[in-house]
Amino acid sequence: MTLDRLVCANCSGPVSEGRCPTCRASRARMMEQQGLFASLSPATLIALLAALIACVVIARHAFA
Template sequence: MTYDRLVCANCAAPVNEGRCPVCRASRERLQETGLFGQVTPAALVALLVALIALAVLVHQAA
């Protein structure tokens, strides 16, 4: 999830503007996402299916 569309419940401003301490804390937390933080669940499922298919092909070739 990106913070560019989130609205702060504390000050009712967009979180990406960082107007209050709650906005700034939320913005920092969302920016600290790891390697798969910006990947959608559908992309993760597609990656998993591709890896399983690759494993099956390697197993059949051996």
């Protein structure tokens, strides 16, 4: 999940803006937990998956 989509239950503002201490704590925690693909959007991940599948199909036809 990305920060721009989270809404704080305490202040009803976007967590990415950090309006209250709860938002700032959540934002800091999520920044620490980000992995390799955390900064990529879902559309980018789908495009990468489609490209990987296409490469596998091409390689399979080339070596078959």
